[in-house]
Amino acid sequence: MQKYSVFSLIKNAFKGHKDWEVAWKDPTPKSEYDVIIIGGGGHGLATAYYLAKEHNITKVAIIEKGWIGGGNVGRNTTIIRSNYMHDENGLFSEFGMDLWRNMSQDLNFNVMFSPRGIINLAHSDAQMNVYSRRGNSMRLNGIDAVLLNREEVKKIIPMADFSENVRFPIFGGLMQPSAGTARHDAVAWGYARQADSMGVDIIQNCEVTGFDVSNGKILGIRTSKGDIKAKKIGLCVAGSTNILAEKLNMTLPIETHLLQACVSEPIKPILDNVVTFGAGHFYCSQSDKGEMVMGGDLDGYNSYAQRGNLPTLQHVLTEGIAMFPFLSKLKMLRTWGGIMDMSMDGSPIIDKTHIEGLYLNCGWCYGGFKATPASGWTFAHTIAQDRPHELNAGYNLNRFSTGHLIDEKGLGTKTWIS
Amino acid sequence: MLYIKCPHCGLRPQTEFSYGGDATVKRPELNKEISDQDWDNFVYLRKSPRGKHLELWQHISGCRQWIKVERDTLTHEIFTTLKANENI
Numbered sequence: 001m002q003k004y005s006v007f008s009l010i011k012n013a014f015k016g017h018k019d020w021e022v023a024w025k026d027p028t029p030k031s032e033y034d035v036i037i038i039g040g041g042g043h044g045l046a047t048a049y050y051l052a053k054e055h056n057i058t059k060v061a062i063i064e065k066g067w068i069g070g071g072n073v074g075r076n077t078t079i080i081r082s083n084y085m086h087d088e089n090g091l092f093s094e095f096g097m098d099l100w101r102n103m104s105q106d107l108n109f110n111v112m113f114s115p116r117g118i119i120n121l122a123h124s125d126a127q128m129n130v131y132s133r134r135g136n137s138m139r140l141n142g143i144d145a146v147l148l149n150r151e152e153v154k155k156i157i158p159m160a161d162f163s164e165n166v167r168f169p170i171f172g173g174l175m176q177p178s179a180g181t182a183r184h185d186a187v188a189w190g191y192a193r194q195a196d197s198m199g200v201d202i203i204q205n206c207e208v209t210g211f212d213v214s215n216g217k218i219l220g221i222r223t224s225k226g227d228i229k230a231k232k233i234g235l236c237v238a239g240s241t242n243i244l245a246e247k248l249n250m251t252l253p254i255e256t257h258l259l260q261a262c263v264s265e266p267i268k269p270i271l272d273n274v275v276t277f278g279a280g281h282f283y284c285s286q287s288d289k290g291e292m293v294m295g296g297d298l299d300g301y302n303s304y305a306q307r308g309n310l311p312t313l314q315h316v317l318t319e320g321i322a323m324f325p326f327l328s329k330l331k332m333l334r335t336w337g338g339i340m341d342m343s344m345d346g347s348p349i350i351d352k353t354h355i356e357g358l359y360l361n362c363g364w365c366y367g368g369f370k371a372t373p374a375s376g377w378t379f380a381h382t383i384a385q386d387r388p389h390e391l392n393a394g395y396n397l398n399r400f401s402t403g404h405l406i407d408e409k410g411l412g413t414k415t416w417i418s
Numbered sequence: 419m420l421y422i423k424c425p426h427c428g429l430r431p432q433t434e435f436s437y438g439g440d441a442t443v444k445r446p447e448l449n450k451e452i453s454d455q456d457w458d459n460f461v462y463l464r465k466s467p468r469g470k471h472l473e474l475w476q477h478i479s480g481c482r483q484w485i486k487v488e489r490d491t492l493t494h495e496i497f498t499t500l501k502a503n504e505n506i
Contacts, residue, residue: 242466253462255439256491301437304468304492311419311433344462401458413461414439 001197004108023189024068024196029203032229033061035383036221038208038244039236040064042073042184042369043361045191046376047234047383048200049107054377055384058199061230063223065207065240069188072238075338076369077261077283077295079274081118081179082143085134088394088406089347090141095391096374097143097178103373109190112183112288118274119153119175121160121323123168127278131174138176146175157275161325168279168322179274181285187372211248211358218357234359234383239304239339241362248355253344253400254363257416258299260308260316262335264327266290275323282319284327291333294320298340298366298416308337340365344413345399347406350379350392359383360397365415420489423499426481438474440464441486468492472506 002008002021012020035051037044040062051057062068080100082093103111122128128147135145149172154162162170196202203225210222211233220229237244239256266289276283282296296316299309313335321328343349343363348371350361361379364371378392388396399405411417420432443460446452471491476484486500498506 242464243468246465246467251459251463251465253464255464255466256468301489302440302466302471302473302491303494305494309419309432309494311431344464400462401454416437416439 001193023193024202027201027203029061029063029201029206029223029225029228031227032220033201034059034230035232035234036060036228036230037062037234037236038221039238039240040068040192040202040204041071041236041238042069042188042191042372043238043364043375043379044234044236045069045188045195045202046372047236047361047379049191049195049198050377050380051384052195052198052200054380057384060195060199061201061203061228062195063206063208063221063228064202064204067204068192068202069185072338072340072368073184073188073372075261075336076184077285077293078181078184078369079118079179079283079285080113080182080370081176081274082370083118083120083134083138083145083174083176083179084408085137086406086408087141089408090138090143092374092378092391092395093370094141094143095377096371099373099377100182103182103187103190107190107194109186109193110183111186111190113180114182115178115180116273116285117175117177118179118276119148119156119173120276121153121173121278122171123279124171128171131172135174144176144178146177148173148175156273157271159270159326160275160323166322168277173278181274184369191376208244213248213355216354216356218355232357232359232383234361234379236361236379238341238362238364238368241341248358250353252362253349255302255342255416256304257301257340257342258303258305258308258337259295259340259366260299260313260335260337261293261295262313262317263287263291263293263333264330265333267292267330270326277319277323279322280319282316282323284320284324292327292330294327296320298342299337300416304339306337306339308335340368342415344415345405345407346409346411346415348375348395349397350375350382350395351388351397352382352386353397420494420496422475422487422496424477424480424483425485425499425501426483427477430477430480434477434479435475436478438476438484440466441472441474466491470497474502
């Protein structure tokens with residue numbers, strides 16, 4: 001594989017950029033693989049990469065209905081963080097933070113990881129207490145957390161509304177300085193290019209139409225490009241999980257909901273952190289191009305539409321303007337929507353299933369992008385070793401019937417409630 | 419904007435309603451031996467189909483009644499709305 005560097009860039013510039021190798025091939029599917037990963041999004045591509053890199057399993061195919069990186073990895077707000085209270089989420093995400101920090105070097109692809117810090121704003125004394133508890137829990141797990149008072153927050157984001165008579169005054173905030181953002185498409189492309197170079201077949205425009213299951217064992221899949229055999233198959237299809245589960249006669253603790261995001265017109269640099277509103281659900285950062293990147297609540301009812309509804313967007317941006325009044329002066333550039341696999345406790349599932357050889361990776365709710373490397377790494381381990389790694393042991397499928405839920409937000413089963 | 423025809427009030431915008439989830443799940447009967455699996459099915463497991471979905475909404479800024487709505491989860495087309503005690 002051609003190595004990307006400043007020297008290769010200069011060399012190819014002199015040749016008019018005509019000699020670059022293709023980043024990944026477009027193979028026709030073979031009749032059999034060791035492992036098939038369904039879903040060519042961030043998690044699927046990362047899983048294939050770590051199967052090859054960590055477990056030396058290279059006879060792998062990624063089956064993608066559309067094009068790689070066309071789903072949620074291309075539709076998110078690029079936020080990366082590990083500011084969780086529960087051990088399962090905190091340790092898992094912090095393991096992922098280490099992978100993020102080295103990702104550009106590891107993949108030889110600039111994913112533009114920018115650890116600019118995230119601030120969760122607090123708007124009451126009670127919320128400050130909750131944040132202090134969460135911050136302490138994070139620090140016990142080795143995650144950086146700083147509790148900021150009102151003056152400290154004002155120094156970092158003076159453009160927020162610090163006036164006296166506001167409905168939700170800023171009392172302070174919880175900051176994770178090592179959190180940040182990354183270039184989302186580059187993550188998909190970087191994993192795809194490396195996986196391809198190690199022998200993984202990336203098969204796009206290929207829809208999975210059915211599964212071949214016999215005596216409780218998975219034997220292969222049926223696709224729009226023919227039948228493909230494999231002893232191990234991993235599902236990594238986010239919002240489409242229930243559609244494939246139905247073909248397997250499985251019912252899962254997952255509902256598919258729609259989440260919107262939007263960007264404003266580009267403006268001069270004003271915000272160099274990620275900031276979240278604490279009295280609702282709104283988060284904001286500024287891209288390198290200068291756009292304000294914003295998101296918030298789900299549309300609030302089951303949806304596979306991949307496009308949003310205006311009442312929700314209006315509601316979310318009202319919160320944004322309450323936090324950053326200057327946003328009201330900006331024009332909206334683009335809005336978009338993606339479909340989320342909302343699990344019933346708000347935490348993901350990375351586990352084996354009752355079908356031998358079938359592995360499940362789903363339930364990422366709002367937080368799939370930041371989990372991309374850790375999800376791929378642990379899912380690859382789960383598939384290769386046929387048992388979960390200790391990092392994803394808590395993300396098992398039977399926790400719902402045993403009651404070992406990981407309910408970070410305390411929302412219960414109605415995770416769509418805003 | 420969705421427009422939902424409340425069986426009590428007529429056609430109203432979505433912003434008057436709050437969503438209550440899948441209307442097809444059945445709570446296990448009271449005073450009967452209930453297995454963990456039955457509870458699991460009721461509390462957590464959802465079909466979440468792409469297509470027709472029978473769901474509960476509450477007309478929270480109107481008559482405050484719970485209603486059933488049959489809606490397409492891909493196109494958002496609403497086929498029928500029913501009172502909470504009615505079945506398709």
